[in-house]
Amino acid sequence: MFTEHVSVLAKEVAEWLDNLQEGGICVDCTLGGGGHSLEILKRYPKVEIIGFDRDEIALEIAKEKLRKFKDRVSFFHENFSDFAEILSLKGISKVEAVIADVGMSSFQLDNEERGFSFEKNGPLDMRMGLNEKSAYEVVNNYPLEKLANIIYVYGEERFSRRIAKVIGERRPLKTTFELRDAIISAIPVKLRNKWKKNVMRVFQAIRIEVNGELDNLNKMLDSSKKRLRSGGRIAVISFHSLEDRIVKRKFKEEEFIALTKKPVLPSEEEKRINPRAKSAKLRVAERA
Ligand SMILES: C[S@@+](CC[C@H](N)C(=O)[O-])C[C@H]1O[C@@H](n2cnc3c(N)ncnc32)[C@H](O)[C@@H]1O
Secondary structure (H helix, E strand, O other): OOOOOOOOOHHHHHHHOHHHHHOEEEEEOOOOOOHHHHHHHHHOOOEEEEEEOOOHHHHHHHHHHOHHHHHHEEEEOOOHHHHHHHHHHOOOOOEEEEEEEOOOOHHHHHOHHHOOOOOOOOEOOOOOOOOOOOHHHHHHHOOHHHHHHHHHHHHOOOOHHHHHHHHHHHOOOOEHHHHHHHHHHHOOHHHHHHHHHHHHHHHHHHHHHHHOHHHHHHHHHHHHHHHEEEEEEEEEEEOOHHHHHHHHHHOOOOOEEEOOOOOEOOOHHHHHHOHHHOOOEEEEEEEO
């Protein structure tokens, strides 16, 4: 069921956080397969990781991967959005670094039961973890106007209205393939051979809505403002322009000093080895 999750820009993230040389706490908001944390633990022997993931399965995988370092890692099955409050409850007021590698892991994408991939048939789910609403509810119960707006805004998909209309005619849709077929049917015939991009955008939009991804990202960046000590660093990897825009804008606020004027991109070699890295952008800032 599981394939390996290859961490994106792992070496670069660890290098940018060289303030960790002296030790301290690093919050990993998105433990996932544990790859970024592993790199940090190996490189900075005095660092302790406080790790979050809203996905219980991801946490188990990360625990296994970081087994050797278990005395230096604590695991929290929580949404990263309010990590400032969770740290307060643990009596931690300031940390040295925060990393977030937002989006899905390969474990999530490749497991057809989770319903994230349009290339595998599965239930319309797409929940990363602790939230209640599934893709089924968004696709089948939302008013069509609202669904079209989500597809337009979160997917930047120009045929949003046509797609919502076909979905409306075919509801209830139960599987990822039923949704995929509805999207393809809504694309003008002469553009249909390029359907993959449209389908990808609609799936992205629904996933963002299901998991409240942009809202969580905003809140996580605000949590970082509160909990990073002055001179502490934050590294965020995002996978589409809506997320990157949020990070870029936040890093312009007075609490942050952007260290990367332009986002750091994966090398050609990394993109070749790991296609998931293709759209990744890393931005790093220091707490003023
Ligand atoms: C791309 S993976 C992280 C991979 C990890 N950095 C590694 O190197 O293996 C993203 C992870 O973030 C988790 N995630 C996404 N949004 C989250 C949120 N709001 N709160 C907590 N975890 C979240 C997902 O469940 C997923 O496991």
